[in-house]
Amino acid sequence: MPRPPAVLALACACAVLIAALVLVVIFAMRQARAASRLRQDHAVATAALRNWDAEVRHLIRHRLPALVESARHPGVHIPKPLNEQVAQSTFGRLLDDVMAVVGQGVATVAALAEQSTQGALLASTRILQGLAIEQQVALTDLQARPDVTPDVLDGLFRIDQLNSQISRRLQAIGVVCGGWSGRQRDDAPLEDVIRSAMGRIRDYLRITTIRVPEIAVIGRVVEPLALALAELLDNAARHSPPTSNVQVHTEHGHNGIAVVIDDGGIGMTSEELRHAIDVVSGRIPANVTRLGDPPAFGLVTVGTLAQRYGFPVSLQPGPYGGVRAVVFVPAELLTTVQPDIPAAIHAPAGTSPQGLLPQRRRRRPITTAVSGPAAVDEHDPAAAAASIAAFHRGTTSPVHADQPRSS
Numbered sequence: 001m002p003r004p005p006a007v008l009a010l011a012c013a014c015a016v017l018i019a020a021l022v023l024v025v026i027f028a029m030r031q032a033r034a035a036s037r038l039r040q041d042h043a044v045a046t047a048a049l050r051n052w053d054a055e056v057r058h059l060i061r062h063r064l065p066a067l068v069e070s071a072r073h074p075g076v077h078i079p080k081p082l083n084e085q086v087a088q089s090t091f092g093r094l095l096d097d098v099m100a101v102v103g104q105g106v107a108t109v110a111a112l113a114e115q116s117t118q119g120a121l122l123a124s125t126r127i128l129q130g131l132a133i134e135q136q137v138a139l140t141d142l143q144a145r146p147d148v149t150p151d152v153l154d155g156l157f158r159i160d161q162l163n164s165q166i167s168r169r170l171q172a173i174g175v176v177c178g179g180w181s182g183r184q185r186d187d188a189p190l191e192d193v194i195r196s197a198m199g200r201i202r203d204y205l206r207i208t209t210i211r212v213p214e215i216a217v218i219g220r221v222v223e224p225l226a227l228a229l230a231e232l233l234d235n236a237a238r239h240s241p242p243t244s245n246v247q248v249h250t251e252h253g254h255n256g257i258a259v260v261i262d263d264g265g266i267g268m269t270s271e272e273l274r275h276a277i278d279v280v281s282g283r284i285p286a287n288v289t290r291l292g293d294p295p296a297f298g299l300v301t302v303g304t305l306a307q308r309y310g311f312p313v314s315l316q317p318g319p320y321g322g323v324r325a326v327v328f329v330p331a332e333l334l335t336t337v338q339p340d341i342p343a344a345i346h347a348p349a350g351t352s353p354q355g356l357l358p359q360r361r362r363r364r365p366i367t368t369a370v371s372g373p374a375a376v377d378e379h380d381p382a383a384a385a386a387s388i389a390a391f392h393r394g395t396t397s398p399v400h401a402d403q404p405r406s407s
Contacts, residue, residue: 051082068102129171168234177288189214193229197225201234208248217329225311228306240266240322258329260324263323267318273323310330311328311330
């Protein structure tokens with residue numbers, strides 16, 4: 001029996017409605033999946049942006065400041081990126097490029113600043129050294145006058161000794177800035193070099209010397225060695241009790257002689273000692289802009305001279321609770337000194353004590369009298385004044401008062 005048209009129409013409408021519902025459900029499911037993917041992508045993008053933002057903040061607040069600070073203090077730790085995945089991404093490599101560019105710029109600026117600082121200091125020290133030399137010459141002339149009273153003479157001696165310290169400080173600054181340590185000298189006995197170093201520090205009366213052999217230092221090393229020893233002696237005296245002595249002795253080895261300086265001071269922590277060893281050994285290059293405030297030139301000067309002239313310097317805990325400094329003078333920097341006596345009583349050519357060193361004639365002695373003035377005619381005031389002046393300066397041919405040459 002045929003169905004009425006109304007029923008057929010209703011059936012068709014129901015079929016269409018069901019098909020539409022199915023399509024709507026399918027579309028809704030697809031939209032839900034798309035929305036889910038979008039939410040996931042959004043979450044990933046948001047996390048990435050947060051990581052990038054954190055890395056940029058970390059770069060600005062920590063990594064770049066540490067990079068700039070490392071130009072002044074090489075031991076400063078530069079932090080790494082926070083997120084390893086970000087560091088391996090393109091964005092991370094771009095941040096590394098920023099660090100590299102800034103680092104190169106900082107290094108260039110630091111080098112220019114160091115060069116400018118050294119040049120300014122070196123020029124200033126040359127001017128001041130010239131004035132110090134003129135002042136010392138004037139003081140020597142005043143000390144030699146026969147009409148000077150003992151009180152005035154004592155005051156002149158004090159000024160002269162202070163002038164010696166000023167000259168030493170100026171020399172040290174010049175050496176660190178790349179300048180010359182002083183005029184080249186004739187060969188000089190090691191004992192004279194040590195006494196010359198003693199005459200350049202304030203507390204020279206606290207220095208005691210024992211076991212200094214009769215051996216000489218070649219001329220080109222006389223002044224650098226005296227300056228290095230003076231800095232070490234000054235450092236030892238300043239960091240030990242004012243009532244204690246600083247002991248200096250030598251040890252004769254197969255390949256040279258070691259000058260040993262012992263103090264009874266406060267010593268150093270292990271970290272301070274390691275840093276000081278690196279400085280005096282020359283492993284840390286001299287850099288004026290990294291010497292602190294106030295700048296500490298002493299050990300840097302020692303390290304620069306040791307590296308430049310070939311006498312190694314080492315530091316270690318001392319037997320008296322302080323620090324022991326050892327300056328090793330190799331055999332090639334040593335020689336023997338023949339007295340100016342007739343050739344008939346000279347030793348045979350080519351011989352030397354212990355067979356260690358070659359013979360060499362010293363053309364002009366460096367006389368020192370730190371332990372006391374030499375005997376003079378007590379009726380000659382000028383000679384007496386000159387002798388005592390030499391006692392206060394450390395040498396009668398003052399090594400420390402020479403005009404330095406440019407390096």
